[in-house]
Amino acid sequence: MNLQELEVKIAEADKAVYLLRAPQVRLNQTIEDVKLNASYDKNGRYRGVRVRRDLRLAIYLRDRMRCLYCNVDLLRTPRTGINLDHLSTASETMQSNGAMDNTPTNLITTCEHCNKSRKNKPWEVFASENAAELIEQRRYTSIRRLRKLAKAMIERSIW
Numbered sequence: 001m002n003l004q005e006l007e008v009k010i011a012e013a014d015k016a017v018y019l020l021r022a023p024q025v026r027l028n029q030t031i032e033d034v035k036l037n038a039s040y041d042k043n044g045r046y047r048g049v050r051v052r053r054d055l056r057l058a059i060y061l062r063d064r065m066r067c068l069y070c071n072v073d074l075l076r077t078p079r080t081g082i083n084l085d086h087l088s089t090a091s092e093t094m095q096s097n098g099a100m101d102n103t104p105t106n107l108i109t110t111c112e113h114c115n116k117s118r119k120n121k122p123w124e125v126f127a128s129e130n131a132a133e134l135i136e137q138r139r140y141t142s143i144r145r146l147r148k149l150a151k152a153m154i155e156r157s158i159w
Contacts, residue, residue, distance in 0.1 A: 051084055051102050057150035057159055058143045059084055063109035068135050070114050070129055072097045083115040084108070087139070105139050 052057075060082065065075045074082045084107045087102060110118075118126045127135060153159045 051107065051157075053154055054147055054150045055102065055104070055107075055143075056084060056152060058136045058147040059104060059107050060109050061150060062104070062141055063138055063147045066109065067111040067114050068108045068138060069110055069118070069131050071131070071134075072111050074109065074111060077111070077156050081112045083112055085110040085115050085118065085123070087135070092102050106138060108135055 024065070060074075064100060065082075066073055069085075086102075087106050087108060088101060150159070
């Protein structure tokens, strides 16, 4: 079985679990409506988009474990308080398969407060002038080496 076949089987399994757990109203929805990289809680409610662990950690490292909106240090913050924010809104970043754009240039590190406060505002409007400059600088920084470091940290259970 090749990687593409495995990804299809995993996506089909995720869709089946979602359809089984979804509220009655959503049971009739077609499979195509389910986002491939979306996460759902046990009641079938949408919880957000999943980003691979190594990519998530590499983005945190690229952004030096700081919220790029308010510049607060997140190093000692519990993992649940550290968020990734998609710079482009969901409607702008939907791909042909219904998945969000999880490229490093579209993701930044944020604190939970800023991520919730932004809502659907364009990031250019939400961010201060200093924050916007920092975001533009960091988002285009290569994360290739950081991703290798992140994978090593995950393998050694450091993160």
